[in-house]
Amino acid sequence: MSGDHFQNENQVDCGSRVNDSHKHRDKHKEHKLKDHKKDKERDKSKHSNNDYKDSSDKKHREKEKIRHKDGSADKHKEKRKEEKIKDGKIKKEKENGFGSMHVKSEPEDLYHAPKHEKSLKRERDDDDVEFKSKKIKTEDDKKAKKRKHEDVKVKPKGKVKKEVADGKKKAKKEPEEKWKWWEEERATDGSKWKFLEHKGPVFAPPYEPLPSRVKFYYDGKQMKLSPEAEEVATFFAKMLDHEYTTKDIFRKNFFKDWRKEMNSEEKSKITDLNKCDFNEMAEFFKAQSEARKSKTKEEKLKLKEENERLLQEYGFCIMDNHRERIANFRIEPPGLFRGRGDHPKMGMLKRRIRPKDIIINCSKDSKHPEPPPGTKWKEVRHDNKVTWLVSWTENIQGSIKYIMLNPSSRIKGEKDWQKYETARRLKKCVDRIRNQYRDDWKSKEMRIRQRAVALYFIDKLALRAGNEKEEGETADTVGCCSLRVEHIKLSPEKDGQEFVVEFDFLGKDSIRYYNQVPVEKRVFKNLQLFMENKEPDDDLFDRLNTTVLNKHLQELMEGLTAKVFRTYNASITLQQQLKQLTNSEDNIPAKILSYNRANRAVAILCNHQRAAPKTFEKSMQNLQTKIDAKKDQLSDAKRELKSAKADAKVRRDEKTKKSVETKKKAVERIEEQLMKLEVQATDREENKQIALGTSKLNYLDPRISVAWCKKWGVPVEKIYNKTQREKFAWALDMAEEDYEF
DNA sequence: CTAGTGACTTAGTACTTTATAC
């Protein structure tokens, strides 16, 4: 199934983050059709209306938002409490990880390796909804029993090995075997943990005022700033070299927020950002970072040790008897917001987070983290239906930020595993779904046709779902459901192909998606229909949004959402490409090249791009020089071999014979080195603007890669670095060479 | 149905460390 269906026509054609070339958006902003969606009867003549609506509404909305922010905490609290009471035992099947994983009709032998029996069993157990309520208890008991017997398990802590055995506490910390959580039972009651203890977050270091010799000038005259204003000024000064600081919006937002931090005197004096001279500050910070770089070994070591201490103290938590690594235990320091693309809020002040902004989440029976002396947490709660340890509300978008666990943790790993299992279930019914949406292209109902065409794009092109976004709050980017007429161009015939759709839009992170795709005639006709009588900035799928789409998908397969298609298509593409590209006679570097190429095919499909490294051209040249040198060396070696051979023919003694052998070896070695370099060059060239990391980390079922490594004798370290191996420990442990996605 | 919220995954870039070349 599938494979060829997805030949990806997608050329990563120069896709660049588009800042200026995609301005086209701005001019339409004013009448974006958010509201259009509501009216099924779209009224074309309303533009002036919308204009009016938007400008007045925006302000209103902003005010609204501010109010919400203030009230939200309490509202939230109340809601939580209620929930807890109700939630006690009731919501069982809904949230439980693999519970929803398997479709009933699934064939028994999903896994081929016998080793998996255990986990397979568990999945099936969970799967059986009927039995669940009866089972929960016994399962939980079993688990509880099991866990009671376990001591706190701790991961090896790297270099810190000195304090092994002194005192009980330390003894407990002794590294044990890696915990194989994937061989254990999973909670079935929707709780994410039973016990959680941690030390709370690490706050950003307090502001250190500048030394008095570092001056700020306004309008050519020196001016002493209050600490509050100075701090914000330094944020700007630190970015002076950055392109951001030349952008109008950035400057405007910065200046507005900066003025809020000024005292009245400063406020009255400093009225024009262009008259501000931050250069001395900027110089100071440059010098400071230079100094940091040129520190002596001892100083650097000291810093490193301090860091390690912090990590050991705050970087781990205890969750259900295991010591687990926290991902981001440091609170984001204050600074200027750097949005990506044309972000309307770039340059705004991201304010400092204080203890009173922080909500702590941990178990009731744990030792709660202490706020810094003289401060209080906003709240300490005990919600085991969520995975986060700490949260706070950020002031730019008003969204919540979290401190959560590392990808190597059980809680993240289980979820990740589950994600790939859902994708594999899709594999089993994707044909059916494809047939269905093809049928739906003919539907009488517009909304069904739109849904079907959108789904086709999501499937074929691995587009993201495309939620609606609040206008003016974020950069103007789109996904499938939010595509606008202006983002596609139809050509009945182009470059010798029929029915070509040309996509050109900014996706997540304002990365440009550009692709020319020949589509089926029906799709083409439908698109023409959808575009009829619409303005460029009207929604292409005006009867569709992600909620509707996902509701539909849910009906087609339990747990199916738009993003599952991305996961599925990415993983299946990798598997196929590996099959296709791997050459059994190749040596290891060549096999790795094949792997990278397969990986790259996926990255292209998913449009994972990166800025070409600044030093790209130069490093490419260097490599070429090396290759040339190696070639010379090779021909020399060959020449020598030849003469040695000739020599041997004449002389026929042991010594010359031996010399031939050595020369032969030398040639072989050099050939291999050359080949390695050439492979490297190809790989790098092809990788110029493509980022492999994202797909490797988020879309490719790691068991495919592990199986491939085992099959071809490639050390898994060549594919996954240490961090990645930790994240995918479950896959390394369970995938055998015959694993099939 | 819609708007808003919350939790969690996915994303590219900036910075830091390590490996390799000289």
Place this chain on the structure above:
DNA sequence: GTATAAAGTACTAAGTCACTAG
């Protein structure tokens, strides 16, 4: 050893998607 490049890590923004209240 030092300089440079590559690899790895930290950071945090920007998505997805479920759920709830009105």
